[in-house]
Amino acid sequence: MTTAEAGPKRRTGVPGFLTAHGWRVVVGLALVALVLYPVVSDNLYYQNMIILSLLLAIMGSGWNIISGKARSSGSGRTRRHSSR
Numbered sequence: 001m002t003t004a005e006a007g008p009k010r011r012t013g014v015p016g017f018l019t020a021h022g023w024r025v026v027v028g029l030a031l032v033a034l035v036l037y038p039v040v041s042d043n044l045y046y047q048n049m050i051i052l053s054l055l056l057a058i059m060g061s062g063w064n065i066i067s068g069k070a071r072s073s074g075s076g077r078t079r080r081h082s083s084r
Contacts, residue, residue, distance in 0.1 A: 034054075038047055 034050065037050065041047070
């Protein structure tokens with residue numbers, strides 16, 4: 001028995017149907033649904049909400065990348081020093 005087999009099995013929190021290939025299937029189905037939605041529905045309100053949601057998701061990802069780069073540069077003080 002190797003060290004990886006010893007001990008209780010850890011649960012990853014991912015359901016069985018969402019394994020490595022399962023995520024690709026779910027993302028693929030979501031993309032197909034987003035592409036086909038304007039063909040199926042002519043409701044402009046929901047189409048506008050989908051577009052705005054996608055734009056906000058892109059903006060949030062960009063903001064996350066920019067703030068991560070700003071923190072990794074190490075500029076500025078990161079700790080307060082006591083005045084003793």
